[in-house]
Amino acid sequence: MEYRPPPRSASRAGQGRPTPARTSTTERPAQPRITGRPHHSAPTERIADKAAAPVRRPRPQTRRPAAKAKPKQKMVGGKVFLALLSVLVLFATGYYSQLVDDFADGLNTGDFTEDTGEKPADGAVDILMVGMDSRTDAQGNPLSKEQLAMLNAGKAEGVINTDTLIMIRIPNDGGKAVGVSIPRDSYVDIPGFGKHKINSAYAREKLDSLERLRKSGVQGRDLEVQSNVEGGKKLIATVEKLTGAKIDHYAEVNLLGFYDITNAIGGIDVCLNKAVKDPYSGANFPAGQQNLSGAPALAFVRQRHGLANGDIDRITRQQTFMNGMAKKILSKDLLVPGSESLGKLQEAIKKSVVLDKNWDVMRFAQQMMGFTGGNLSFQTIPHGRIDLETPSDGSAIQVDPTDVRKFVGGILTGGAQPSSGASSSGQSEPTQAAKPTVTVLNGSGRTGLAAEVADSLTGQGFKTGETGNAAARAKTVIRYARGDKPAGEAVAGALDGTFLIEEDANLGKGKVTVLIGKDFPQAGQRLTGDPMVRLNGLAQPSQVACVN
Structure with a gap:
């Protein structure tokens, strides 16, 4: 059987019109699909396969006989956890x-x-x-x-x-x-x-x-x-x-x-900065704190469309939900033999x-x-x-x-295990000698964010240069001097985010500039330096952080 990769999508985040999630249960014959679809793009088209039977999710287990599986269905993304x-x-x-x-x-x-x-x-x-x-x-x-x-x-x-x-x-x-x-x-x-x-x-x-x-x-x-x-x-x-x-x-x-x-654990408490209504994922929630389980919980972690920062906001939601789930599952009230x-x-x-x-x-x-x-x-x-x-x-x-x-x-x-300040992007904390001087410019529109970020970096041993405002921008970018990518990665790690890192020939060696965009996480979400989820859920703070 010849595998044919999906066509390159010309769409980007925020472009194209996605198909809303539907509750119709109409069935139709399935075709095998490869889902290595373009990042931030619409779903790929089906791969034609004349010889193959529909690819279904089989039963890879050793217990009682199973009924034949129906053709699988497409779900709109977002199941990181x-x-x-x-x-x-x-x-x-x-x-x-x-x-x-x-x-x-x-x-x-x-x-x-x-x-x-x-x-x-x-x-x-x-x-x-x-x-x-x-x-x-x-x-x-x-x-x-x-x-x-x-x-x-x-x-x-x-x-x-x-x-x-x-x-x-x-x-x-x-x-x-x-x-x-x-x-x-x-x-x-x-x-x-x-x-x-x-x-x-x-x-x-x-x-x-x-x-x-x-x-x-x-x-x-x-x-x-x-x-x-x-x-x-x-x-x-x-x-x-x-x-x-x-x-x-x-x-x-x-x-x-x-x-x-x-449903079994009685739902998870979440908090939204503002109300959302998204026909594609089915998310329809008011602002503020609320308890979600079942289908609403699934919609909460699936939503990408209608969020200011798309996938970035969705990832933050998923991490927040994981945090609450770990605490709930490991609570003494729930786990009674x-x-x-x-x-x-x-x-x-x-x-x-x-x-x-x-x-x-x-x-x-x-x-x-x-x-x-x-x-x-x-x-x-x-x-x-x-x-x-x-x-x-x-x-x-x-x-x-x-x-x-x-x-x-x-x-x-265990020889180079990341510290509690290591980033979710996989960068470990640099040595003191390797830490660059960082200029922080705020283009997010949120007052005081440059100073907040600079203080966070100072607390982690970085030297801070200038702080101030920059032209409004959607995405956060970390720029490093020519040939000094590790310095940029170190700053990205300290900020605990998956930000774009790029070279800037105008920067001197040992210098890094952080241009903060609207996608930068809200305070308390990523600048703490602590892991998002601990197995000891009882040690987690009781306050529920609000997310987009």
Whole structure:
């Protein structure tokens, strides 16, 4: 089967007219799709495949027979933390539940990893968490029309999405765990396919394996299950090549799981700076603090259109929601052994989470008993431009494998683990001698922001130059002197944001200029230097920060 990449989209953020999310449940035949779509662009068009059957989300597990899955459906983006949900809940239930044996037996598994017996020298476990946009539950049962309408999921279009990729390292000695996020549009080398967006690795291998398996006589459900496993293995191989880490275990969580888990825990408190109404995601909320669960919670984290800063605001929402979810899941009131709330939480996991079959959940639960006193921090791999033009994948995110491996290797070995002030963009704190002098100019229109940013940088050991106002601008840019990119990256790391970093030939060595745009996070969201989510949720502040 020949894979045809999606056409390059000419659209950019804020251009084109997206299709509103619909609640129609009309079904139509599905076509296999690769979803490595252009960054900040409209959905890609379907890939014609005359020989292949519709690509559905198969049942990669070893329990009771599943009904045939219906064609998958397209969901409008934004599930950065769906995979994270599963690990947080597994931590919680593994530690508190006295029925962990029954819980483990009820989990769904697939043959995604090989049990080679090899373990890291420090006894850590590396887990790849994948957020799947699936229209089936973990047993492979298709969601009902009522469920699809409830999720505001739209019409069936046969889509394969692996939009969330988080590699989590969990040490056996009770030390800190670190979640390493890999942006879905990272432009990487996919073994056997060349350079493409990482979120297409799964789909590319699945399409190829469908053809190979079909020719070898594999049919029906076996065809779907085996090709699905091959897709997962290719994704693992791609992540390993990019990061240099050995993935021990694989887990994925689906769309329905998010809906059920937020309902099971009684929703999450969020706060909006202003009212929003978006027909595309279904978000329709007043300003101020409110509790969201189920479909409204899903709409809250999916919304991008109608927000001042598009994806930047959406990411902030997702991080805020993660923070609240960690605190809620790990609260003493929720996790009472034998309680109704804990039972609902476990049932939601059974319906939505798939693990590799070599994962010893009992042993994992025992590890967690000594882990709850620590915390779980999150980083993002270092990257360059977020608008890299590619030959066939549209606009992507530029990543340097050497930088990524160095960053990840430092975390995994503990030799260069980022401090609490490390950025979500993956930049570790520089040494005192390497810190540049920073000029901060405010083009956001928010009074006093230049001084606030300068004070934050001073508190982290940077020298500050001038502060003042600049012409109004939409995007924040960090400019560094010729050949001094590490200085710009250091400042970006200190500001805890994924900002554009560019060279400025007019700057002297050791000088950096920060031009603040309207996309700069609100106070208290990113300038604290603390991880967004800690495993010890009870230690989080009770105040809910407002977001766009």
